[in-house]
Amino acid sequence: MNSSASHSRSDLPDRAAEPEALVHFEPLSALWLDTLLPIEAQAYTHPWSRGNFQDAMAAGYEAQLLVNQHHELLGYFVAMTVLDEVHLLNITVNPAFQRQGWARVLLDALSLSARQKNAQWIWLEVRESNARAREIYARHGFAEVGQRKNYYPTPEGPREHAVLMSLKLWS
Numbered sequence: 001m002n003s004s005a006s007h008s009r010s011d012l013p014d015r016a017a018e019p020e021a022l023v024h025f026e027p028l029s030a031l032w033l034d035t036l037l038p039i040e041a042q043a044y045t046h047p048w049s050r051g052n053f054q055d056a057m058a059a060g061y062e063a064q065l066l067v068n069q070h071h072e073l074l075g076y077f078v079a080m081t082v083l084d085e086v087h088l089l090n091i092t093v094n095p096a097f098q099r100q101g102w103a104r105v106l107l108d109a110l111s112l113s114a115r116q117k118n119a120q121w122i123w124l125e126v127r128e129s130n131a132r133a134r135e136i137y138a139r140h141g142f143a144e145v146g147q148r149k150n151y152y153p154t155p156e157g158p159r160e161h162a163v164l165m166s167l168k169l170w171s
Helices: 030-043 050-058 102-116 131-139
Strands: 023-027 062-068 073-082 085-093 121-127 143-154 157-168
Touching (some): 030 050, 030 073, 030 085, 131 157
Parallel strands (some): 085 121
Antiparallel strands (some): 023 062, 143 157
16 A cells, blocks of 8 residues: 555545635725625624725725625724824724634734834734723733724714734834
8 A cells, every 4th residue: 555545535625624624815995795784783883884984995904804604794993094004993803703813813913014014013902891892812922002092983972992002023
C-alpha cells in the first residue's frame, strides 16, 4: 500500500467542515443594503440609516461584509482612515449569529486592513452601558482612553456618554 492510501478519508482534516472556512469578506455595495438595514435596526436602538451607509460608501470608507456559505450576512464594519489612524465607525454582528466569535473575526480583519495601510492606531467609541462590547474590545487589545460626554442619543431622554478606546498597532 502506498503512503497516500495509508490514511482513510475520515482521518484527514476537512477544512470545508470548519466554520471559518465557509465565510468570506466582501465590500459593502448598494445591493446589500436591503439585507443589512433590518440587521442594523435589530442590533441598535439608534441604527444607521440607508443614507449613513450610502454616504460612507460614497466617501470611500472601508465597508466590509462577513458572509457565510449560505450567503447570510454575519456582520460588517465601516471604518474611516485619516492619516495614520483608522476610526471604526460601525461594527455589527447580526443578532442571529452573536456569541459565536464573529466580532473577533471582524476586529481581526479590521486590524489587518489597518496594518496594511500602515495605520498606527485604531480608535472607536462605544456606549458606556455596552459592557459586552467593551469587554470584546478589551480582549482584542483596545484600551479605554477617554470619554465623550453626552455622545449617544437615548430613547428615554438624556444622552449617554461614549467610552473612547484605542488600539496601538505598531510599537
